[in-house]
Each structure stands twice: as C-alpha cells, then as structure tokens.
Amino acid sequence: xxxxxxxxxxxxxxxxxxxxxxxxVFQERMKAEGFDLTSVQxxxxxxxxxxxxxxxxxxxxxxxxDRATIGGVIKRLEQKGLVTRTPDDEDRRAFKLxxxxxxxxxxxxxxxxxxxLQKDILSELSETEAxxxxxxxxxxxxxxx
Amino acid sequence: xxxxxxxxxxxxxxxxxxxxxxxxVFQERMKAEGFDLTSVQxxxxxxxxxxxxxxxxxxxxxxxxDRATIGGVIKRLEQKGLVTRTPDDEDRRAFKLxxxxxxxxxxxxxxxxxxxLQKDILSELSETEAxxxxxxxxxxxxxxx
DNA sequence: AGTATATAATAAGTATACATACTAAATGTG
DNA sequence: CACATTTAGTATGTATACTTATTATATACT
Numbered sequence: 001x002x003x004x005x006x007x008x009x010x011x012x013x014x015x016x017x018x019x020x021x022x023x024x025v026f027q028e029r030m031k032a033e034g035f036d037l038t039s040v041q042x043x044x045x046x047x048x049x050x051x052x053x054x055x056x057x058x059x060x061x062x063x064x065x066d067r068a069t070i071g072g073v074i075k076r077l078e079q080k081g082l083v084t085r086t087p088d089d090e091d092r093r094a095f096k097l098x099x100x101x102x103x104x105x106x107x108x109x110x111x112x113x114x115x116x117l118q119k120d121i122l123s124e125l126s127e128t129e130a131x132x133x134x135x136x137x138x139x140x141x142x143x144x145x
Numbered sequence: 146x147x148x149x150x151x152x153x154x155x156x157x158x159x160x161x162x163x164x165x166x167x168x169x170v171f172q173e174r175m176k177a178e179g180f181d182l183t184s185v186q187x188x189x190x191x192x193x194x195x196x197x198x199x200x201x202x203x204x205x206x207x208x209x210x211d212r213a214t215i216g217g218v219i220k221r222l223e224q225k226g227l228v229t230r231t232p233d234d235e236d237r238r239a240f241k242l243x244x245x246x247x248x249x250x251x252x253x254x255x256x257x258x259x260x261x262l263q264k265d266i267l268s269e270l271s272e273t274e275a276x277x278x279x280x281x282x283x284x285x286x287x288x289x290x
Numbered sequence: 291a292g293t294a295t296a297t298a299a300t301a302a303g304t305a306t307a308c309a310t311a312c313t314a315a316a317t318g319t320g
Numbered sequence: 321c322a323c324a325t326t327t328a329g330t331a332t333g334t335a336t337a338c339t340t341a342t343t344a345t346a347t348a349c350t
Contacts, residue, residue, distance in 0.1 A: 004194040014282040019164040049149040093328040137159040238298040
C-alpha cells in the first residue's frame with residue numbers, strides 16, 4: 001500500500017504558496033494605497049521606466065514572460081493611459097513602448113510602495129533569514145537569459 | 146531623479162520566477178513520463194488519495210486554493226475519468242469526491258515521478274541549500290489554516 | 291417555529307500564463 | 321537577388337487564480 005506524498009512539504013507546493021502570498025500582499029497593498037495595478041503590470045511599467053523605447057518582445061525577455069502574455073498586459077496598460085505604442089520605423093513588425101506622463105508619475109509614486117511591500121511578503125522571516133532566502137532563490141533560478 | 150527599482154532582485158520577482166520554473170519542470174517531466182496532468186490536478190488527486198470522501202471546499206482548504214478554482218480543476222479531473230462526484234446525503238449542497246480505479250492507478254504510478262521531479266526544480270542547489278530553502282519557505286508561508 | 295447567518299457550489303468577469311499557429315517583415319546564406 | 325530561417329506581434333485555446341454575486345441548504349439563535 002503506497003503512502004501518499006506529503007505535498008505540503010514539497011518544493012512545488014511551498015513555492016506556489018509563497019507566490020500566492022506574494023501576489024496577495026502586492027494586491028492588498030496596492031489597493032490600500034489607491035493604485036489599480038497588478039504586479040505584472042508594475043513589472044512592465046518599471047521595465048519601461050528607463051525610456052529606452054523597448055518593444056514587447058524585449059520587455060518580455062527582460063522580465064521572463066512569454067510574448068503572448070505581455071501583449072495582453074501592455075494592452076491593458078495602454079487602456080489605462082500609462083503606456084504608448086508607436087510603430088518602429090526601423091522594424092515595421094515592432095512597436096516602441098514608452099510611458100505616458102501619467103505612467104511616469106505612477107511609476108515614481110510606486111517606487112516607495114513596492115519597495116516597502118516586498119518586506120511584507122517575507123514578514124515571517126527575520127532580516128537574516130530573508131536575505132538568505134533571497135540568496136538561495138537567486139541561485140535556484142536558472143536564468144536562461 | 147528617482148532610480149528605478151531593480152526588480153530582478155526583489156522577493157516578488159524571484160518567487161514568481163521560481164514558481165515558473167517549478168511548473169515548467171513539472172509539466173515537462175509529466176509529459177516525458179506520458180502523463181497528462183497539471184501540478185494542480187495532481188495536488189487534488191493526491192489529496193483525494195486517502196479516500197475520505199472530501200467535498201470540494203475541504204480539498205480547497207487543504208491545499209490552499211479558492212473554491213472556484215478547485216471547482217474547475219475537479220470538473221476536468223472528472224472528465225478525465227479520474228474522480229467521481231457523489232451527492233452528499235448528509236449535506237445536500239455538497240458532493241463527495243472519490244478517485245476512480247483509474248484515478249487510484251494514476252496516483253500510485255505518479256508517486257515516484259512527482260517525488261523525483263521535485264529535486265529537478267531545485268537542481269541548481271546542493272542538498273544542503275535545498276533543505277535550507279525548504280526550511281525558510283515553510284517558515285515564510287503564513288499558514289492561515 | 292422563525293429568522294439571521296454561514297456555507298457549498300456555481301456563475302460571471304478579469305488577469306495571468308503558456309503552447310501552438312499564423313502573418314508580416316527582417317535577416318542570413320548561397 | 322532568391323530562398324530559408326528567424327523574429328514581432330496577434331490569435332486561439334486551455335488552465336489556473338481570484339473576486340463578487342447568486343442559489344440552495346445548514347446551522348445558530350431567539
């Protein structure tokens with residue numbers, strides 16, 4: 001008689017729970033501060049913050065998403081008036097992405113909020129433990145970039 | 146001039162990347178072994194493995210999902226012929242969930258595969274490091290159960 | 291018993307997340 | 321230049337993941 005795995009102690013389950021906690025904290029904090037942005041949307045906004053006129057594929061590569069998902073995210077950011085899409089003269093398949101003034105303002109205002117909220121995600125850990133976890137996660141993530 | 150956050154070193158990003166890696170490894174391995182199940186579907190199957198005749202809400206609570214999501218997952222498991230839903234005589238709102246013979250077989254066959262694949266998720270880490278990461282993740286996850 | 295509250299499941303809506311396929315355009319090679 | 325391959329973006333389809341609302345049923349309380 002095969003014993004069932006104790007799922008709750010396996011890496012896969014714990015990682016998912018942590019991700020769940022992470023997005024949950026992000027959403028609550030953002031809402032509390034009066035912003036209407038998901039973590040993915042913020043990630044894209046932040047990536048566009050340097051004003052390099054990246055295209056969608058480049059953004060996707062930088063933050064490790066697939067093109068299809070990022071396409072949708074950018075569409076929503078455009079609808080919110082935070083991002084503009086301009087046809088790229090040098091590559092007629094692509095669009096150059098840039099923040100609107102409103103997008104820049106939001107991004108600036110968000111820096112403090114997002115930085116602070118990151119600590120809440122790991123609020124159960126001490127400073128040392130959190131640092132250790134970050135270290136291990138960075139090593140564990142195969143950066144296939 | 147506000148410096149943009151280096152997203153790539155924040156907990157939120159690393160956790161998401163790890164989750165991405167986790168589900169990716171899970172899917173590849175399952176496919177390679179000839180199974181057609183997602184990690185969530187396996188989690189539900191494994192939870193039902195004890196044969197307690199749990200209902201959807203109980204399953205959801207155990208593995209920390211919301212009811213709506215689990216509803217869909219179970220529907221798909223039912224369509225695959227792995228799970229049965231029987232009206233609960235004691236609570237006419239609920240359904241008792243049980244594995245079919247095929248479900249039990251799959252679950253048994255999956256134990257080794259899933260256990261093995263968990264190591265691949267953290268293949269960049271040494272045994273000691275992986276253990277440490279697990280430890281920290283368990284502590285970091287607020288088990289609001 | 292009658293009523294307020296809580297709960298199980300579903301429905302509807304939004305937002306990821308990714309695979310696959312397709313179109314248009316760019317690039318590499320002979 | 322002709323042709324094969326690659327790439328940018330979109331479309332389609334499937335599967336989470338969660339919120340809010342709704343319906344039916346239970347439970348608690350008066």
